[in-house]
Amino acid sequence: MEPRGLPLVIVPFAVSGVIHLVRPETFEPIVPKPLREWSRELVLASGVAELACAAGLLHPRTRPAAGLASAALLTAVxxxxxxxxxxxxxxxxxxxxxxxxxxxxxxxxxxxxxxxxxxxxxxxxxx
Structure with a gap:
């Protein structure tokens, strides 16, 4: 059974993940100052992570791992x-x-x- 509200996580992750990869400069200024040395890498990695989480949440078999990863990612960002x-x-x-x-x-x-x-x-x- 799909948890209520799951599209509220999947859709923004999918959209944001694409934007992270296509226009990383959009997100680089919001990387916290102590991590700015690696801002491009962090933005690209978070975009890939968002897309992976969105895809994983779509299928019941991968949803448990993707759900935990998504919660961790949302907390990390x-x-x-x-x-x-x-x-x-x-x-x-x-x-x-x-x-x-x-x-x-x-x-x-x-x-x-x-x-x-x-x-x-x-x-x-x-x-």
Missing amino acids: WPANAQMSVDLGRRANRRRDAKSLTAFAVSLARLPLQVPLIKIAWAAGRP
């Missing part, structure tokens, strides 16, 4: 999402325009939304 919010907050404070403030607000709202995605992925990992 949380610092990058937090870094993105910090950076967007600084930009919004400097620019004080609607676009910057909106981007900052969206990034803040996204952080707690990752918790239900982790729970869905974790549930998928339990046979």
Whole structure:
């Protein structure tokens, strides 16, 4: 039986994974500062991981391992999402325009939304 909400993990992973591979420069600025030396490699690796998790969640046989991997991946990238919010907050404070403030607000709202995605992925990992 497919856990409720599984497409909420699969679709963003698939879309984001492709973007990570096609336009890695989009994600490099949000790699936390201590890891910036390896930002390109980390972005590409996370894109591959997202695609592998999305594919693994599709099939019941691979879903348990993919669910646990997805929960771990979502937890691992949380610092990058937090870094993105910090950076967007600084930009919004400097620019004080609607676009910057909106981007900052969206990034803040996204952080707690990752918790239900982790729970869905974790549930998928339990046979």
